[in-house]
Amino acid sequence: MSTDARPGLRERKKARTRLTIRAEAFRLFHEQGYADTTIEQIAEAADVSPSTFFRYFPTKEQLVLADDLDPPMIEAIEAQPPDVPLITAFRKAAESVFAGLSEADMEFERTRQELMYSVPELRGAIMKEMVRSIDMIAGVTARRVGRTADDFEVRALAGAIVGVVLGVVDLLPGNLPLALRALEFLEDGLPLGRDTTS
Incomplete structure (x- = not known):
């Protein structure tokens, strides 16, 4: 065997x-x-x-929207030690998955994201994909912290992770280093959000 x-x-x-x-x-x-x-x-x-x-x-739409990186991302998040904070675990998992991609795979992912954000028919479907991503992240987070996936804090954290990535990737689709920077910004507590200077 x-x-x-x-x-x-x-x-x-x-x-x-x-x-x-x-x-x-x-x-x-x-x-x-x-x-x-x-x-x-x-x-x-x-x-x-x-x-x-x-x-x-x-559908033709799903051909573009289907994210083949979801299973390895879940696996990489779950492989993080339990003492690693959740956002850090997510960022480290993303770094690990991206580092494991060949140049051809990276180019494929950049092309996929560029299509998602530039084709009007696909942009409309992004919201459904974001909800699906929040559900996926909430599920892995819930397992990690021993809560349910519909727990308020679990959902809010999952939404924050998806939101910071979407906020920057929408400007430069396929820019994976920018997505990692956004996660670091979230990990640091979104310091600009505490800034009171004008």
Whole structure:
């Protein structure tokens, strides 16, 4: 019995197919625009059927919005020692996940974020994604502190984490170092918020 953590052949093939669909979609979006690209064109470019496309992504919108970094982020947050403060744990997890990305993966994430924030049809869906992110962070936070995910303080902290990142990434989509700076600013207690000088 193998204890190899490497995914099996089937999982690797599925991951390759998913990546190919997304890469071809992003190429087509760049060449002809998001609105003018059909699912059929994406499927043809990725050499899959439209039904295969729908097995991986329920909509064209979800092809862009789906964040493949969520599972490793949750894992990295949960791997932080319990004595590390929550915001610090989140920032360190983000640093760890970003550091583990190849240059191609970083470029893919930058492109994904640029699409999310520049395509009007996708900008409207960002709010749903932010709520989903808050739910995800609230869940991992609740497990870490022994509270429920709907606890007021848990939700407020999760919202603050998402909010500081969104506040800066919206200006420069794909700028991951800026997102980390925003987390440091939150970690420091948002010092500007205590400033009373004019």
